[in-house]
Each structure stands twice: as structure tokens, then as C-alpha cells.
Amino acid sequence: MTFAELGWDENFARAFAPYAARGWVAARLIRETPINYSAFVPDEDGGDEIEEIDCVLAGKVWHEAATDADLPAVGDWVAVELGDENTDHVIRARLPRRSCFSRKMPGKTVEEQVIGANVDVVAVVTDSGPDHNPRRMERYFALIARSGAKAVVLVNKADLFPKAHNEACADELRELCPEADVHVTSALGGKGLHLLKKYLKTGVTMCVVGSSGVGKSTLVNQLYGEDWQWTSEVNDVTGKGRHTTTSRELVPLPKGGMLIDNPGMREIQMWTDEQTLRESFADVEAMSAECRFADCKHGQDKGCAIRAAVAEGKLDLQRLESFLNLDDEIEKLRHLAKKRQMTVERWAKRNSRVKARNLNDRIQLEEDERGEWRG
């Protein structure tokens, strides 16, 4: 694999030149965890081979990031100072992005969560059955339009529904977004996937998103071939989390192009911002204007319009409960956003100091114990 195959181009090379002069190497981020990043870098001989390393974020990069969106994310090209046995590889800078698929998190500060950086195509996987939701798709289309990437929709699991039904669903989505390419697929049986090959040219990155269980990883596996090892993450004992993707990951395909697999619904909460959450309850919010008391808690309060709507069957009880839990949900979101701080170098440093201290304590303890035995 070469850098060109990873999407490296003249613009990145130009932006990288000053960092190369400092002896740093270019790297593309392929994975992000709460404590570090994984990246592809050229091998030690500087040849065409590429190797995978773990790296941490320089405190300076973190401090200079005005928002979360400025922080390096999966798909980003960065400048890395390579460490040795005793020091971490450190991300010293992020190169400007060619495109960026993200979700906005408006609040006090304008926050944005990057789902995939330097992405050429965003493929939204859905089905014509339980996942079909034009309102959600509209939101996806809006986000893709802003990203600079091409929108592709896969109406997957075609094998489960009548052909006419799949086609009607695809047509509805085409009407919603004429710029989008909408394909009917059956990832499990590999049906319709040849249509994706035209996007997956050398150096092209396709970000795969959609609800949990729609078949994103199945699609990635099919396009990758037999050897992709996600299934090893399955917990054999509980069978839980079976195949469920837990973190974003960039996967270079043997036949060219790259995919970014994403976690689905369970983590969509993480991308969901306050405003989107509130918007999704706009109808309930509107009803509350009809409540007798302005500070109605929609519980036991008299004259509650929302309770009345539930009683009349106009509003789902489940939705009312979610609405009442909205503030908790938003609190959870804020907490998750904070977790990103853990990727910073100084945390890594602190952790290694703590580790060293613990080790010292343990050695001391063992010495004391030995002393006690002797004494």
C-alpha cells in the first residue's frame, strides 16, 4: 500500500512540507479511542510499505483547538513526531481537511463532532422496513451536503422485502434528495455491491453511516473480503455486542478505496447534538404551549395538554417519557463530549506518572513485606 492509495495528494504534501522539515512524518488516522489514536505511517525505511502505530495528541494541538471539530479525527492527515521505546508517538499538527463529514453541536460554544475527515463519499445504509425514516434521511442529506462529500444511500436487506417495496422506498429517497445516488442492496448476499465499486477508486474514502443493525459492517466485510476480523470482537460467552461496531475505523480495501465503518444507533446519541434532540421533540414542545400552567411539568399538573394528548392517543406514551428525560439525555451528551480530553498528551503523561508511582509503591510494599518476613 502506498500513501497515494491512502488518499495523499499534492495539497496535503504542500501543507505538510514545513512539518517534514522538522523531521516529523505524515500519518493518516484510522482509529480513535478515548485514550489514543491509531495511524498509518510510512515504514521505517521510508518505502512504499505502510505500518500502523498508536499515537497521542500533543497538548499544544489540543489547546489550540477552538472546538472539538478542530481536533484530529478518523480520516485526518496529521504530522507525527515518532517516539522510541520510552516515549509516545505524538501528533504535532493536523493538516487542513479536503472535506469533513460532521454533526453540529450548537450550545454555548459551537461544537461539532467529526464523523469522518477527508471523506469523498458518505453512504447512508438503511432499509425499506423498520429503519425507513424520511425525516432522519433529510437530516443526513443536510449534513452530507455541508460536508462536501457525495451522498449515496443503500436501501439494504432487499432480500427481506418485496422488490416493489424496495423500489418505492428508493424512489421516495431519490425525490427527497435528487443529488443522491440511491441503490437497493443486499449486503448479506453481496447483491448490488458491485454498484459501489465505481465510487471506490484508488485514494477515495467512503464513510458508512446509518442506524445500528442496518448492515454497515456486513457491507464493509463484503467489500473487504473474507479476512476482515471484526467478528473476533464478539464476546463468545455472552454473545452480547455481537458484530456491533463500537468505534469508528478506517479500512483500506484490498482492491482500492477505503471505508470508514461507524457505530450505529447505540452511538448515534453521541453524535446527536442538543438542538437535534430538541428538534426531534418539536411537536411535543408545541403541545406544551397549550398547557394551562407555563411551568407545567407534564406530570400531575392540572390542565396538561401533553397528558391529554396521550390520553386521546394522539401522542405515544413512550415519546412523552423520552421527552421528559430529555434534560438527562443532554447531560449525558455533554459528558460524552468531555471524554475527548482523554486523548491529550498530558493525560498520557500523567497516566504514565501514575503508573510509575504505583509501581514504586508496589516495590516499596514488597520490600516492606520482605522486611517484615525477615524481621
Ligand SMILES: Nc1nc2c(ncn2[C@@H]2O[C@H](COP(=O)(O)OP(=O)(O)OP(=O)(O)O)[C@@H](O)[C@H]2O)c(=O)[nH]1
Ligand atoms: N437479511 C439480511 N440481513 C442482513 C443484510 N445485511 C446485514 N444483515 C444482518 O443484519 C445484522 C446486523 O448487521 P451489521 O452489519 O452488524 O450491522 P451494523 O450496521 O454494522 O450495526 P452496528 O455495528 O451495530 O451499527 C447481521 O445479523 C447481518 O447479518 C442483508 O442484506 N440482508
Ligand SMILES: [Mg+2]
Ligand atoms: Mg457495525
Ligand SMILES: [Zn+2]
Ligand atoms: Zn403539561
